[in-house]
Amino acid sequence: MLDPLDTPCISSFHADVPDAAQPGNRSPTRRQFLQALAAASAGTALPGLAWADIANNTADRVPDGAPIDTPEAALATLLQGNRRFALGRMTSCQVPIGPLLRETVEKQEPFAAVLSCADSRVPVEMVFDQELGRLFVARVAGNIATPEIIASLEYGVAVLGTKLVLVMGHGHCGAVKAAIAAKPAPGQISSLYEFIQPAVQQAGHDLDAAIHDNARIQADLLATSSPVLSKAISEGTLRIVPAYYDLATGVVNVLKA
């Protein structure tokens, strides 16, 4: 009997995918799944979604299965995954979870790290359509570079060898909104404000501008305050880039530094 963990978790996104790519049809391999799904989605866009807005932030396409061993390839892979997510054509959930769990018990080989907000609307692996073990994710309200976050990302880069750190702000961020309002809050919530204040001072009370500036400032902070990260940058093995996630479209855009 087939173990449920050895079957893909969902197929509802892919009602228009060719039969050969559908679960249960002559047991296609994982690679065949991905190739068929990529072919099915090539050059198509859902009505109302600005394809060009997504494509403008993509690097050269990384072929399926190609090594992700440079910051450029890591960024392109992330953005390609986000394009699939925003178009409702995710492939990561087509991969049976059982073998993936077994493959990742003893090791992890994430190709990129992402610093994002803790917001429930920003599920990082889903937003970039990545499987288990592919992303090293640090999340904290306001996507801020606290000492613990810096330490975590240093581990991702120096020990795990990630080639990219993406610092991702998002629309309607409650942490930035609260830092702008600067009202008393229960517990330790207000301890977040000091990290976001530089962006508020720069952008004023414009929430979206503050969110953009905050992502840029936290990315700068990572690049300049950590000798581990700055060394990797100077050696050309790491890039740290700020980005913005649009809640309404699902699209991630890289920000100009």
Ligand SMILES: [Zn+2]
């Ligand atoms: Zn947020």
